Amino acid sequence: MYQLAFISPRFLDLVDILIVAFLLYQVYNLIKGSPAINIFAGIFALYLLWLVVQALNMELLGSILGQVIGVGVLALIILFQQEIRKFLLVLGTRYLRKNKLSLDKFFFNLSKGSGSSGKVMFNPSQLVNACSNMSSSRTGALIVIGRQSDLSMYTDTGVHINAEISEAIIESIFFKNSPMHDGAAFIINGRLHSARCILPITDKLNIPENYGMRHRAALGLSEESDALIVVVSEETGKISLVEEGQVFYNISSAELMHLIQQKL
Numbered sequence: 001m002y003q004l005a006f007i008s009p010r011f012l013d014l015v016d017i018l019i020v021a022f023l024l025y026q027v028y029n030l031i032k033g034s035p036a037i038n039i040f041a042g043i044f045a046l047y048l049l050w051l052v053v054q055a056l057n058m059e060l061l062g063s064i065l066g067q068v069i070g071v072g073v074l075a076l077i078i079l080f081q082q083e084i085r086k087f088l089l090v091l092g093t094r095y096l097r098k099n100k101l102s103l104d105k106f107f108f109n110l111s112k113g114s115g116s117s118g119k120v121m122f123n124p125s126q127l128v129n130a131c132s133n134m135s136s137s138r139t140g141a142l143i144v145i146g147r148q149s150d151l152s153m154y155t156d157t158g159v160h161i162n163a164e165i166s167e168a169i170i171e172s173i174f175f176k177n178s179p180m181h182d183g184a185a186f187i188i189n190g191r192l193h194s195a196r197c198i199l200p201i202t203d204k205l206n207i208p209e210n211y212g213m214r215h216r217a218a219l220g221l222s223e224e225s226d227a228l229i230v231v232v233s234e235e236t237g238k239i240s241l242v243e244e245g246q247v248f249y250n251i252s253s254a255e256l257m258h259l260i261q262q263k264l
Contacts, residue, residue: 122165122190124260130170131232131239132253140181140234141174142199142214145260146188149225155186158197165192174232184217184229200224210236211247218242228263230256 027040050065127143134141144151159180163169165187173195174181183196200220207216218229222242229242241248241259248259 124257126165126167127170128253128257130167131230131256133171134174134232135237135239138234138237139174139176140214141232142184142217143230144184144186144221145228146186147226149227151186151225151227154197154199155194158183158194160194161192163192215240215247219245228260
């Protein structure tokens with residue numbers, strides 16, 4: 001009896017499909033709501049057209065599209081360099097960081113033998129109290145809590161402080177008449193590292209109207225690093241915590257304390 005040779009799925013074919021579906025889903029999550037989604041849709045439509053042309057053996061059109069597809073990888077890298085960087089960052093921070101075989105834990109184990117004490121812990125109570133006071137007085141604030149990502153390219157844009165974290169210092173930084181109230185303050189390795197720093201603005205278009213420039217800047221940095229960003233709205237006094245493109249909006253001081261302790 002005649003059997004169709006091309007209908008013989010293997011286990012590896014299923015794995016192949018699942019991996020491709022996972023990668024496409026992650027790419028979609030990174031670019032949805034941004035102008036890049038339209039470019040991606042156009043490239044995907046062009047690729048589907050090329051597959052149809054190949055199947056129909058249309059040589060001339062297939063040759064033209066083949067040349068376009070041939071340089072497509074380079075074009076994708078140029079057009080989607082920011083999205084590719086975000087994807088690699090998500091892969092490295094969201095998944096590999098939680099793996100027991102991650103390089104971070106490997107080098108940390110090596111450093112313990114050389115006398116390194118590891119990460120510096122910090123008590124977020126001073127930060128939370130300052131945010132609560134600024135929320136009551138509707139003083140805008142943007143505070144970044146660094147974790148594993150290198151944030152030096154952002155901290156270098158501001159004023160280096162290197163002070164102990166205290167409620168009074170944080171409130172004085174974001175006081176409306178303070179020369180350093182614009183921009184973001186950074187907490188790195190348990191210390192107030194710098195202030196008046198410039199953050200990248202998210203390029204997503206589907207942002208709620210009640211999000212101001214501080215929320216947009218917090219989203220932009222969260223898309224490029226694993227940092228936690230605390231936002232106090234100057235217009236409403238509401239407190240938000242931003243992580244990996246997700247906004248915990250209008251949270252209480254107790255919720256802010258719980259989220260910071262949980263995520264650190």
